[in-house]
Amino acid sequence: MFTEELASEADSRASLSSDFIGYHHNYPGNVVVRVCQRFYGFLQGPKVPIAPGNRPYFAEAQKGLANLLAHRSGTFRRLFWVGFYALWSITLLSLIYRSSFAATSLRPAGEDKDARPPQFLRCTTTLWARKNGCGLDGTDCEPFSDTSFEFRCPAGCNGEFLLNPYTIGNKQVVGKPLVIGGPVVNLPPTSATGVVLDEHIYRADSMICASALHAGIISNTLGGCGTLVTLGTQGSFTNSTQNGIVSEPFDSSFPKSFAFAKQEGAGATRAGCVDLRWIITTIHIFFTVVFTLFQESAAVFYWVLFVAAFWQVALVSSPPPLASYDLLSQGAGAFLPALFVAYATWRSAARHTLAAPTWPFDRLCWLGGLWIGILMDYITANVPVSRLIASDIRRDGGLFWVLGIASGILVIVLCQMYKLRRLKLLPFYLACYLTTGLVFGLLAALPHLTFRLHHYIFAMLFLPGTCMQTRWDMLYQGILLGLFCDGIGRWGFDAIIETSEHLRSDAVLQSLIPTFLNNSTTHDVLAETTRGVSAGVLRWKADAPANYGYSLLINDVERFRGTATQFSLQALNMTDSAPYYARLAYAYGSAALDYTKAAVMFANGTFTRPDPGRT
Template sequence: MESSSVTSSLRATHVDSESSFEADKPTPQLSKEPFEVEALVQETAKASELWHRRLARRLAQRYPRVARLVRYVQGPRPKVDLPEPRPFLNLTLYTGRRSRSLALEPFLLRVTRPFTGPWLFIILGAAYIIAFAFFARAQSFQTPSDSFIGCTATYWAANDGCGLNGESCEPFTDSTFDFRCPEACASVVLENPRTVGDVQVDYVPLIVGGGDANRTYRGDTFICAAAIQAGLISNSKGGCASLALIGNYTDYLPFTANGLTSIGFPTVFPLSYRFLSSTPLHHCEDLRTPALAWNVIVTALILLVLRPKPIITFWCLVCIGFWHVALFSEPMATPPPLDSAFGAFLPALFVCYAFWRLAFRFTLPVFRKAPIEASVWYLPTFWAGVLTNITMDKIPINRLIASDLRQQPGAITALIIIVIIVLFIVINQVRVIRKTGWLPHYLGWYVAGGLVTMVIALLPGLEFRLHHYIISMVLIPGTAFPTRLSAIYQGFLLGMFLNGVAAWGFDSILQTAADLQGDGASGSAMPSFVTNSTNWNVSIPLHNSTISWASLPSSGGWDGFSLIIDDVERYAGTALNFSLAILQSGLPHFFRLAYTSADTTGDYTMPATLWPNGTWVDPKPGTST
């Protein structure tokens, strides 16, 4: 220490003596030695820390409640890890002075230890893939591909979809069709109101007719729903049938059978069909229920018996769940388009790897010594999420957009209940996260994500659409904690993500109004009939009568009209009237009118009705589809 001091004083004296002789010379800037730079950095950091502490102390003195809230949100410092949950099934029962141990988890671990070898897992995995491939072949690839139809398949499109006089939907007669339907078509319903005559139907399968002795259905009836109503196929297993087109038919009668009710249509329609008594198709039974049982058993064996490493278990759940949806429970089309499925599979794997890194690696491994508990917490919720199309089917919410929530009965109530349940779950999860000290970290990321989402949602010309796979991606990072509830949430959210991606692909979070409209109303301007109940002349015969409407508006870019009579487009042009000479007397007739612009058709008016007794009923306000 003394020698050091002497050296320092000598260095100072030497510098002073030199400076006295070289005062007029420019002194070069010497670079600081490394230890001097480190000291400077430490001093700066210490000063910054002191400044930070002083500011925090002043804020705490001025706003003590805010300071307490901040300390509460921060949680323990330094951060801590939650203890691993103790297995429920390792119980000790005391009866007097004796105790009996019910160690079910260790017993299962001991009994199944011979089956946990990696080679056995590889062999059984290969056998599963081969068996699954044969299962998929029997499900979708032994019936002609052109015989598969969806639950909403029809021969006639809504409004002017078939063109003038239905020319785009010909032929109307002398044609047969052998078809195969998937299961559960009775629950596939109209998502927008559909006008049939003067009636609007919504949130039911579209079935018109079937009440006569020959079971005659109108051409726009959902084919599979009609086949279920007619008793030709099963709603639980699907099936095959054949039909024949018969052309014009008058007065379709309503009918109720097999849990489905059709509506009537009291006038003529150019396209109808009847079912045949037999079909040449084979291998028609839908195997999604046996496939579900098979996959549930396999996943249970993986968790209970084979017990690979947690990361392998995770990837098994991902692959089995994805391909069950893509090939069985909710394929993108029928037969399943394998190219589209593989196109969604690879990016899904990348997202699932993020799930593992962000959440599952902190929760799934803590149950490695409790396989029974792992199966109980993960598998039921996982398969409930994979089968979201079934488990959530009774909830009256189809799309999380304002127009659907307003239209669908019970949707707002259901949404409120769901929000309350999710809010309780989130509050409890926030409580758990705070105990670890990680709450500020998660709050920061979620607030940042919320701000980005708000900016995206405000982009002009686009509508924000929250798909259920996105909900899973948002919530899974918040389950990265070793609790039983986190395991339950992870199972359901992973299954829901796989259902959304395998069934629909990575659909955009932003969509145009046209994307969301579908076959619903666009909100465009509508024409008005000049003919009304006041000026209609009952004494003029129908074949001499004419209906008329107001001229085109100067704004909007419209250049013509489309007139639908009895749900068939009968006129498209610029005229302001139409002769009713082509109509059959003695029947009711229904008239709807819309503006047109090039190939675009606006919204149709509600139907005006002309009854056989000559009574004209003006259209109600609103649009029809």
Template sequence: MFEQPRDEESGVYVPPPDDQQRDPDATDDPLPEYQDTTVFPVWLRESSKSFRWGWMPLPFRKAGWAVVRWVKGPVPPRTLLLKPLFPRLQELPAHYLNRLFPKRWHKIVLLLLLYVSWFLPWFLVMFHARTSGYIEGYGRPQTLSCTSTYWSSSRNNCGLNGNECRPFSSSHLAFRCPAECDATILLEPHVVGNHTYNYQGLVVGGPRESSSKAIYRADSFICQAAIHAGVVSKINGGCGVVKLEGASHSYPAVKQNGIQSVGFPSTFPKSFSFVKLSSSQATCPQDPRWPLLGVTVAAIVLLWLFSSSPAVLFFSTFFILISHVALVSDPPPTMYLADLVSIFLSRLLPASFIVYVLYRFCARPLLQPLSAPIYQLTKTFLYLPLAFIGALNNYTFAKWIPLQRLTPHDIQQQPGAKLALCLVVPIVLSIILGQAWHIRCGGLMPHYLKVYCSMGLTLIVLLSLPDLRLRIHHYILAILLMHGTAFPTRPSLIYQGLLLGLFVNGVGRWGFASIIETPAALGESPVGHGWWGAAYPNITNASVLISLPGNDNGWTYRGNGNITFNLWEHERMQDLGVDGVSVLVNDVERWKGYLDEDKSGEFTWHRHGHRGLELIHGPTIESADPDMVGVSDIAEEDEEPEDLFFRFAYLKGAESGNYGGAGVWLKDGTWFSPPPPKD
């Protein structure tokens, strides 16, 4: 073979070798290949009619050939196979297994015994923890999720006057909370009065200074409130009894037991507290996730130490891990075990087909060359730890990296997300470049360029779709990147284990969420108001009329009176195609008005202390004519007024859009208008 000189004019031609991929399962010694040593001058080669690149200038041709030679890698390509450390030590487990159980059917029986030994204690403990327990006087506790609440935080799901979330009082619930609920955070903005909270827990209220009894607003996370009140443990969870208290007139902000609650200075119609129980009154098994994790780890480690079959290792690890994630360590929120099993099985079937494809094209090329006993410990201690780190994502990356969703909105809004992205991106790029170098050295770069260019083109097309957002869930990230680990090196063992764990966690916890989602589904407002509900009414001082009592009428509190809103914006509402307006008072829907029924479009609230806010007295709202607006005298006694918070949204049929910011009517009668819409 002649090396091509740098001067192309005096160079010689060497026919390139056949562009064939090297089989990673092939032997280390490359087979001898025939090479034609015939050389031709460059001028003769390029004068041929079949030469296609004559139109390109010589410097560009040189650069192009250099890039092609670099992409194809060294000749011959290097063998991508790790060298084991202490091979005699690593083959000891397989040696003793073959010595004690030499026949194949012996090993099959042992494998089945391992499955049974894992499943029986694992399932019985999990079943006992979710279905047993008893609280004297209140019955068997119901299992709650960390985000369970009495009042829906979505757009007005409790309906007019909160009727869809009744009862408000005189009700008890025995409950069981899982472990680690103190780390649960909001993933969508949640408004309490005139404050918006996101990416933090949700506990509204707590004990007042004059009382040890803690009262919480109904939209608080019940399990977080139970930790705040000291009823259950943040580490192990626990059981308790929650009591509905009806309306409460203020909710203090209190920090205790490691949780900071938020305050609300006015009335909310539904509240709850926790019943104090004696130690002998309740029997409640602790959350079993950590003991069962030990059972799962032991089963998988034993499997990897003694089995060498790539199919057995990969599929067994997948099934055991996804069962543990979906049913124990990070289950989807549901109260009943039957529903949980149903959700798990609905996700397991499609996940199994995907895992089969991942095995054929990713796991088998990695694990098959490492099936010899001398790689047994290397596979176990490189693959499994990262697989568990990925599968337990809710305890690892979700806590370590403050980046819940990889969307522009979350990157801009979540505290610490930009810094986390600046740290994560260089690490991921360095991993990709390291794998790309191994791929080139193995002569596999042309194949991988075809695969990942196709993936990149698909993502670009999805990214360009109008009114949709590309969202790379971590199960999708695992599918995209796992093919880059399909060769037997130590980094590939580490990265593929991590990606398998992320796939398991993503599917087991969240299911097969779409790769593209609407801005509304992600809590964003579409640019240009592509969705009608992104706009909201423009409430200005000119559209508000306040009527307060005089100083000579005998009323103690001048802040009691009436406030009237003129809500119809006919031209703007016609352009948006909306039908009416919804009004929240103290975060509860109190009025719905439609253009075709209410010609005046006026909403009046009579304030007399907290009367009407409890939803147990007569009506205090009306759609009134201007000449009817006056000071209400429906109360027999003059009560101290409270600050009131008003929010407005458009209606299209029965559906409400996004509510705007809060306008505040202070107890002294002063009015602060809400922020204007951005259109």
């Protein structure tokens, strides 16, 4: 009986203990713990890692291709690769030297004098500076006429466009090459210097290479050389669409313009004027495909193609806008740090992705992705977003492209997370990326600085997540490594945080702007009044900050800089029909702040006030 009582008491205690444990088990804090444990267990994946499958396509053909060299003697293989590397290097270096470093010369037809070396221009080079950069009356950009020089332009200048709005009279253009002008009917056949002129005239602030492309002087694919002749003041500039370039009109005068010497056909000697980047790129792709199909070593495959990709960008496909030998200097400066990043990528991802057994056709996925990344500037040339900043995203179609690209990246990231989970690697990678995200958040919170996720940083960030041996990982890894080479080879290691002044470039400062006092009433040009443009007087409010004056642009040329609050228009010799465009800004010395939008004036005294906003 005593035993039964003990058993009954034990049962009673067990029941109470079970109730307590059940209550404790359902305590809200423990529910959260259990949910977190289950979520972490889910992230850990299956008990046994499941490697992704990668069944080869055309296995017999790939085996036969791989055995072409594998069954040869070691001496034969070494001789084959020495000869292949020598042919590869000599071919590319000779073409690069001819395209970018050989002495270029230009001798117009019918001239016996020595050939002249042209000036190497950027796609964005102009003869006239923005806003008041040419000084009062444009004197810093003289001479205005009767000069000429030979120039050489690179290929692809139709893809170099304005990143920020540019003001022409009373309108603004952005997102296109800056070309103002076009065909002229009554252009004199020769200039004052005796040069036979092409039938196009352009305003001096037009991009020279884009204008030459518009006029048909050079090729967008091969670049080219030409002779530029300055012509002085023109009363107006027409527009047209030619050779893929849409030019802008300007219906008033400008003190400096230019035209090109007419091409004289076979009589003109233009040695070394062709940009061979696409010929070099095509030959380079051929060599890399042959190398990919026959190279067995993953390490040799990776390092040779990385070095080839870096110098392809730095010297051929997307070189920075520098003089020839400066390209080598800047490339060498970025190459050693890039090798460190390449080694980190090899240790964290590429050695796993390219580890044996990999098939020749599978490695072509890696190579194809690499070339996509290298040529990303050309592939995305028509995408309106070149920088992840508000002004680019607001541009026509910009938001659509950003959302589309972001959605694609999100799908790829989720697929990679699924494969990492099956390999029991997801918790480690999530911890690394969350830590990186925290660091980025702290950098973005720094005052007076802006966080910039350059595409070389984007590539470095996601390359470790492509560590699996699948065709998709090979493709992603190649694209990201190509993006890294594209960013570093062209721009170098730009800072991840930058000042707003550096990012602004030539955009508006969002500064205060002055106010015109003239109203919108038509006045007699000879009448004396304090409010109109009559008697040729332009007036504005005297509210400049201390130590500041005013800068006045008329037809995009600075005509006044000082502390006075009016300007006489009589010196402009205004014609009856042509409009004149006035913009006003506060200025500290020669440095002008933001200008107003353009007021429109006519010689009869008509004055239209500017729209709200800054330029």
